[in-house]
Amino acid sequence: MVTAAQKTSLTASKDPELESLPKPRRPGRRLTLALMAVTAVLSTMVAWSLRADLVYAFREGPPADLGELGKLRPGQGLENRWIRGRGALLTAGALRYHRPLERDTYQLARVEGSDRLWVQVQIPESMQADHFVPPGSFVGRLVPVTGAGLRFAAIDEAASDMGTAPLPKDAWLLVDGETPESTSWAVGVVALLIGFVAFNGWGLFQLLRPVRAG
DSSP: OOOHHHHHHHHHTOOHHHHHSOOOOOHHHHHHHHHHHHHHHHHHHHHHHTHHHHHHHTOOSSOEEEEEGGGOOOOTTOTTEEEEEEOOBOOTTOEEEEOTTOOSEEEEEEBTTOSSEEEEEEEOTTSOGGGOOOOSEEEEEEEEGGGSOGGGTTHHHHHHHHTOOOOOTTOEEEEETOOTGGGTHHHHHHHHHHHHHHHHHHHHHHHHSOOOOO
């Protein structure tokens, strides 16, 4: 055990020239802090963008039957709902696009009789897109285009590539075939992202907190 007298002696024996030297550079520590901070921020942003998918994954009960989709006026109360409806899709101005790591293609077409409602249907790889006939009834997730999440962030780019007008900002999407069970992946992804935020936040706290002497 170091006594008070020994502490005083050690303090008095410090070399003033050594004390005047600049503190050593620690680029590795700064890089670590920067990476942890960026990881925490990005994880928070992605988790927040998946909040609608997470809520939809916990929907229970059968889909709400909304009848004729051409007469539907989407609005508050229908957002992020599991619904059933019927209607004809307009092939003129329809968008077709792929998603990374998926072989099937997708078609996004407006519902006849509605200026705001669009339906996404999946075209199997085994079927030629030119010969695809969309169904007349749909069961899936209803969501405004502004809250559709990262998976639909490239819709405007697809419209530009096909030379068509982008979707209106007040447009709504019916994602045919997307059930609450099919979005259960969001639970695991959000849990993982929250783990990243907690781990990096705790690491930053440990690295940045002042060290008590003695």
